[in-house]
Amino acid sequence: MPTPSPQATAIVALARALRAEALGCRQRRVLLVSGEVGWCERQALAVLATLPGLATTWLSARASPPQAEPLGAARKLLGGELALLVYDAHGGFDPDAFGAATGALIGGGLLLLLTPPLAEWSTLTDPQTARLAPWPHPPQPGGRFIARLARVLASDPALVHIDQSQHPAHWPQPDTPAPAPAPPPAPDAEGAASADQARAIEAVLRVARGRAHRPLVLSAHRGRGKSAALGIAARRLLAEAEDYRILVTAPNRGAAATLLGHAGSHPGLDFVAPADLLDRHPAADLVLVDEAAAIPAPLLEGLLHRYPRLVFAATVHGYEGTGRGFELRFRDALERHTPGWRLERLEQPIRWAAHDPLETLGFRALLLDAAIPAIDPPSSTTLAGITCERLDRDTLAGDETTLGALFGLLVQAHYQTRPADLRMLLDGPGVRVYACRLAGRVVATLIASAEGGIDDPALRAAIFEGRRRPRGHLLPQTLSAHAGLAEAPALRALRVVRIATHPALRRHGLGARLLTTLQAAARAEGLDLVGTSFGATPGLLAFWRHQGWRLAQVGTSRNAASGEHAVVLLAACSAAGERLATRAERRLGARIGVLLAGPLRALDPRIAAALLSALPPPSRNALEEDSAELHAFANAHRTLEASLAPLAGLTRVRLAETLRAGRITPDEAALLVACALQLHAPATLVERFSASGREALTEQLRMVTGRLLEAAMPGAGADKTTPRTP
Structure with missing residues (x-):
């Protein structure tokens, strides 16, 4: 074996000292090794050779050394525990992978972060930027995100930095003697390792033993023991009754490993995937949902309908998604369906001791603790002082206050916001950042991305035919490949990627002002369209329709991230854009009936009704021919089955106007859509709409139907229709 170099010997001694120091205070320590890639790798291998037997993972986008795993393997670390992590950033820096992996390091653990020289890191091509770069952009230099990250690393007081360009005599020296290892916190008699965790366990037990339909939300940063609390509570409940049944769900089984490990093996405990819970509806006395922030909201809301006793655990902010945003967005569903729900927060760390340097570094580097500013209730004078502007991203990257407030808005508004989104808004090619300011503070933001302008006819044809899917360009590719608009990729557009407003200033028109600013900029640049794509909900559709944007496309399958059907809405900025938006809207209107009876048959009828309301109604000519049949159904005893075809036509023509006029409720509109357009069986309708039986449903x-007829034919009111016979 070759003799270690003096540099390697010094680094090994420092790493061993940091490891001992970490064990002594039950915190994590960070050793940053910057320099040429081969040199950094050799130093890390020397450290690993002197710290054998530790739970270790080496993450790298490069294939060297042999034990290195790809950055995507960080997903597998969720719920796991590491004592030593090597993160090689020479092959690119993935913020999500870094956040996931560092969260798996336990107290006493050591992170070896390998980077290029900090001063030049941001100028080097980073292969990870390929995910940000739409066609035809190649991978970019590290840019603003890496420059900011390098500043954060260089200024971190607890981080130990070894720089290849410095002589070892100038490197930090290990402290001696090393402190004795600190024992982990001793669990109490019930297994809780902190007072917070004990309260969480008792809260879970109250859900199981108390009144039904009072779900619990556990919210915490990583390492606070929320998953363990679920497992400990499950173990206690299963020990009390042999026939008790608990179902555990999470984004994947690995994410529930800690919960299942603390619960132990028991015939009454099973893991079931979220979608299977809804599809199969297996019986359970209690359902535990771990890492709920990474599960689509519609699936979670479906669980509220199906199971009377539920506990949701969510990470406040991290790779898995943002628990803070989850909490705010899911709160509406909880208030609607289960107003007796409760929230329990866990603040005290368990996996490591308080004031952990690596946690502090992660918060700063990835803005995991981004928060929105406190805002007093607005007055008319306050609102008049709000300004809208496009932000310069070079300036933004160096303004920690503005960047933190802006990212905090995204976190609280979009619960799937991840660390990678910070890199996207700072470095994404063609990305624009707009903001509204109040007294200098960011209180609303809009992120947009340039798309389209694909001049190559062969590529456009390949997109239309489904043979090519170049990176990015979501709007034009969706409109071409799915809406049948082959010309869409040639047009130039701006897509709204995110829009968020401070909760205290919602419903005061800030979102509309940002959209107006964006559209004015698009017109000034000679662009054709502005557009957006999002998971359809009645509220979101109403907001965008109120801005005058037009519905252009509905996805026929659920989006993997949101669990909702994606829709595309457009606003024209040129004559060519107007022609395309009009054609898209018209084509969707002609197809919506077939879609609702086919691939969208399982769509929530409330959303289906909102989609219909967003489309221009078809011609009224057919209503005159169907009038007699419809009146016979509404006012006599004509059967539902015999009336379905004319009822479908009436729904298409009159639903939107009747709903807007308040003559029917959203639930009544949803019932009509589910019956006449989605063609659900009466038994399904009775269950979904809580009717007392088929007769009451009819x-x-x-x-x-009578109310729609009154709206359709003003001269044919109730006094002029066939009276109901007993």
Whole structure:
């Protein structure tokens, strides 16, 4: 074996000292090794050779050394525990992977972070930027994100930095003697390792033993023991009753490993994937949902309908998604369906001791603790002082206050916001950042991305035919490949990627002002369209329709991230854009009936009704021919089955106007859509809409049909229709 170099010997001694120091205070320590790639790798291998037997992972986008795992393997570390982590950033820096992996390091653990020289890191090509770069952009230099990260690393007081360009005599020296290892916190008699965790366990037990339909949300940063609390509570409940049944769900089984490990093996405990819970609806006395922030909101809301006793655990902010945003967004569903729900926060760390340097570094580097500023209730004078502007990203990257407030808005508004989104807004090619300011503070923001302008006819044809899917360009590719608009990729567009407003200033028109600013900029540049794509909900559709944007496309399958059907809305900025938006809207209107009866048959009828309301109604000519049949159904005893075809036509023509006029409720509109367009069986409708039986359901449909008829034919009111016979 070759003799270690003096540099390697010095680094090994320092790493061993840091490891001992970390064990002594039960915190984590960070050793940053910067320099040429081969040199950094050799130093890390020397450290690993002198610290054998530790739970270790080496993450790298490069294939060297042999034990290195790809950055994507960081996903597997969720719920796991590491004592030593090597993160090689020479092959690119993935913020999500870094956040996931460092969260798996336990107290006493050591992070070896390998980077290029900090001063030049941001100028080097980073292969990880390929995910940010739309076609035809190649991978970019590290840019603003890496420059900021390098500043954060260089200024971190607890981080130990070894720089290849410095003589070892100038490197930090290990402290001696090393402190004795600190024992982990001793669990109490019930297994809780902190007072917070004990309260969380008792809260879970109250859900199981107390009144039904009072779900619990556990919210915490990583390492606070929320998953363990679920497992300990499950173990206690299963020990009390042999026939008790608990179902555990999470984004994947690995994410529930800590929970399942603390619960132990028991015939009454099973893991079930979230979608399977809804599809199969297996019986359970209690359902535990771990890492809920990474599960689509519609699936979680579906669980509220199906199970009376639920506990949701969510990470406040991290790779898994943002628990703070989850909490705010899911709160509406909880208030609607289970107003007796409760929130329990865990603050005290368990996996490591308080004031952990690596946690502090992660918060700063990835803005994991980004928060929105406190805002007093606005007055008319306050609102008049709000300004909108496009932000310069070079300036933004150096303004920690503005950047933190802006990212905090994204976190609280979009619960799937991840560390990678910070890199996107700082470095994404063609990305624009707009903001509204109040007294200098960011209180609303809009992120947009340039798309389209694909001049190559062969590539456009390949997109239309489904043979090519170049990176990025979501709007034009969706409109071409799925909406049948082959010309869409040639047009130049701006896509709204995110829009968020401070909670205290919502419903005061800030979102509309940002959109107006964006559209004015697009017109001034000679662009054709502005557009957006998002998971459809009635509220979001209403907001965008209120801005005058037009519905252009509905996805026929659920989006993997949101669990919702994606929609595309457009606003024209040129004559060519107007022609495309009009054509898209018209084509979707002609197809929506077939879609609702086919691939969208399982779509929530409330969303289906909102989609119909967003589209221009078809011609009214057919209503005159169907008038007699419709009146016979509404006011006499004509059967539902015999009336379905004319009822479908009436729904398409009159639903939007009748709903806007307040003559029917959103639930009544949803019932009509589910019955006449999605063609659900009466038994399904009775269950979904809580009717007392088929007869009551039919009576409700007759009544709603009558209201649509009154709107459709003002001269044919109730006094002029065939009276109901007993």
